[in-house]
Amino acid sequence: MKEEGKGSKAPLAEAFGRWSNLKIVLIALLCAVAGQAVVWYTGQFYALFFLEKTLKIDGYTANLLITISLAIGTPFFIxxxxxxxxxxxxxxxxxxxxxxxxxxxxxxxxxxxxxxxxLYQAQQTAPVTVVAAPANARSSSIPWARTSSTANPVTL
Structure with missing residues (x-):
């Protein structure tokens, strides 16, 4: 670009100051990169949190499992x-x-x-059932809300 004389004197202003360019940047940032970030953070950090906090695996073992997973995955990144x-x-x-x-x-x-x-066995034998009132149900904090006597159970 320098040889052809097509370099920009204000690259940031051109990239972000024009709506047509900024729109492409925002779409890339909020759509494509967001999905990639969710995949990465779920696979690395949430998996570690899940192992330690939900499954109650000790920190050393959980970190070791994530380390081994990353070591196995590194050739795939390349x-x-x-x-x-x-x-x-x-x-x-x-x-x-x-x-x-x-x-x-x-x-x-x-x-x-x-x-x-x-924990897995408990989840299989005693599923959690959540009963939620419909959207028009009366809440004690909203005295003017309408009441309803029906609720739909949802099994998780």
């Missing part, structure tokens, strides 16, 4: 980085987000079964 250079970033990112959305619930269920079998 491979898919190389593949994204060949076929493009978007297909790789979208495939990763799709794969995460399909596998995270079964993986966390498997972690529960392996990490705390008693």
């Amino acid at each position: 491979f898919f980085g190389w593949l994204s250079d060949k076929i493009g970033r978007k297909p790789i990112i979208m495939a990763g987000c799709l794969l995460a959305s399909i596998t995270y619930f079964p993986l966390f269920k498997a972690m529960t079964e392996a990490g705390n079998p008693a």
Whole structure:
């Protein structure tokens, strides 16, 4: 670009000062990158929190499991980085987000079964039932709200 004389004298103003450019930046930031961030933080940090706080696995073991997972995953980061250079970033990112959305619930269920079998068994034999009043139900904090005598149970 320098050789052709097409360099910008105000790159930030051009990138963010024009709505057409800013719109592309915002779409990339709020859509594509948000999904990637959710996948990363769920796979790394929430998994560690889940192991320690929900499954009651000691901190050393939980950290060791996450470390081993990252060590196993590192070659895949390198491979898919190389593949994204060949076929493009978007297909790789979208495939990763799709794969995460399909596998995270079964993986966390498997972690529960392996990490705390008693908790898994309790979840299977005594599911939690949440009973919530309809939206028009009367609340003690809202005296003018209408009341309803029906509630729909939801089993989790």
